[in-house]
Amino acid sequence: EVQLVESGGGLVKPGGSLRLSCAASGFTFYTYTMNWVRQAPGKGLEWVSSIGSSSNFIYDADSVKGRFAISRDNAKNSLYLQMNSLRAEDTAVYYCVRGFEGFDYWGQGTLVTVSS
Amino acid sequence: DIVMTQTPLSSPVTLGQPASISCRSSQSLVHNDGNTYLSWLQQRPGQPPRVLIYKISNRFSGVPDRFSGSGAGTDFTLKISRVEAEDVGVYYCMQATQFPRTFGQGTKLEIK
Numbered sequence: 001e002v003q004l005v006e007s008g009g010g011l012v013k014p015g016g017s018l019r020l021s022c023a024a025s026g027f028t029f030y031t032y033t034m035n036w037v038r039q040a041p042g043k044g045l046e047w048v049s050s051i052g053s054s055s056n057f058i059y060d061a062d063s064v065k066g067r068f069a070i071s072r073d074n075a076k077n078s079l080y081l082q083m084n085s086l087r088a089e090d091t092a093v094y095y096c097v098r099g100f101e102g103f104d105y106w107g108q109g110t111l112v113t114v115s116s
Numbered sequence: 117d118i119v120m121t122q123t124p125l126s127s128p129v130t131l132g133q134p135a136s137i138s139c140r141s142s143q144s145l146v147h148n149d150g151n152t153y154l155s156w157l158q159q160r161p162g163q164p165p166r167v168l169i170y171k172i173s174n175r176f177s178g179v180p181d182r183f184s185g186s187g188a189g190t191d192f193t194l195k196i197s198r199v200e201a202e203d204v205g206v207y208y209c210m211q212a213t214q215f216p217r218t219f220g221q222g223t224k225l226e227i228k
Contacts, residue, residue, distance in 0.1 A: 035217075045157075045165065045208055047217040059215040095164055101153045101212045102170040109164055 002026040002105045004096045009110030016086050020110060022079040022096030030054070030074035033100035036081050038092035039109070048094070049081065064090075086114045118142055118211050122220035128228045135196040137223045139209035144189050146213070153212035156185055156194045159222075160205040168207075169194065201227065 008020040020036070036048040049060045049070040058070055069082040079096055093109040119142040129135045137156075145152045156169040167176045169185035172192060182197040196203060204227060209220040 044206075044222045045210075045219040047219070050215070050217070061216055099212075101147075101151070102155045102167060103157070103165075103210065103212070103217075104167050104170070104176065106164040106166060 002098070004098065004105060004107035006094065006096050006107045006110035009094065009112045011113045011115065012086055013116050014087060014114055016114070017082070017084045018086065018112060020081040020083065020094055020096075020112070022107060024077045024079065024096075024098070027098070029077040032098050034070075034072060034079045035097040035099065035103060036070060036079075037095045037097050037103070037106075038090075038112075039095070040089075040092045043092075046092075050100075051079070083112070086112075088114050090114050117216055118145070118214060118218050120209055120211060120218050120220040122207075122209060122223050124223060125221060126224045126226070128226050129196075129199045130228045131201060132198050135199050135203075135225060137194045137207055137209075137225075139187075139192045139194070139220050141190045141192075141211055145211050146189065152188065154185075154187070154192050155210045155212065156183075157208045157210060157219075158203075158205055159208065160202075163205075165208065196225075199225070199227070 003025045005023045035050045051058050051070045067085045071080045091114050095109045096107040097103045098105040121140045123138045154172050157165040159165040168179050173185040184195050186193050206222040208222050
């Protein structure tokens with residue numbers, strides 16, 4: 001069974017940093033593109049970042065470029081999102097998502113709240 | 117960026133009746149490889165999204181056959197043949213033809 005379990009969310013002050021993790025199991029992690037997608041409270045879905053199976057490509061949304069960094073460790077079946085210079089508008093549930101041409105499995109999400 | 121526009125944004129439906137959601141993209145979703153990477157996602161209240169349909173019309177594993185997708189180019193439709201109570205939630209279309217990946221605004225399906 002495919003499982004994606006996010007962790008690392010919490011309350012952080014504007015300008016602060018946070019690192020999200022996603023533990024993957026139930027599939028051959030190193031063969032899949034992985035993604036982060038976020039959802040602000042009561043709002044729709046926003047793609048954040050994608051990383052290729054061997055970290056061969058990385059794409060970021062303009063809204064996070066230069067502040068967020070996606071990475072992965074295939075030996076640990078883990079995906080990460082380093083978030084720096086956080087802003088109030090980054091407040092959202094962050095989902096770890098599998099897939100390239102389609103997002104087929106989603107984690108339960110981890111809530112990031114940016115507030116003073 | 118490709119803009120995805122869904123209509124309607126809210127859809128009150130009677131149980132057992134059909135429902136339909138439209139999604140229009142600002143440019144063609146046909147990829148260079150010939151595929152069209154248009155998906156439909158369902159998000160039930162309090163749950164993460166899950167994929168229903170991928171590449172326009174392919175049902176994902178475990179998705180009931182009352183869900184169907186159709187369309188081509190820039191115009192796509194999700195149909196539910198007979199709405200059940202468990203179908204309540206928000207439905208999103210999403211394109212994965214090019215980066216950045218983009219989603220529609222979401223259509224809230226509710227029971228009358």
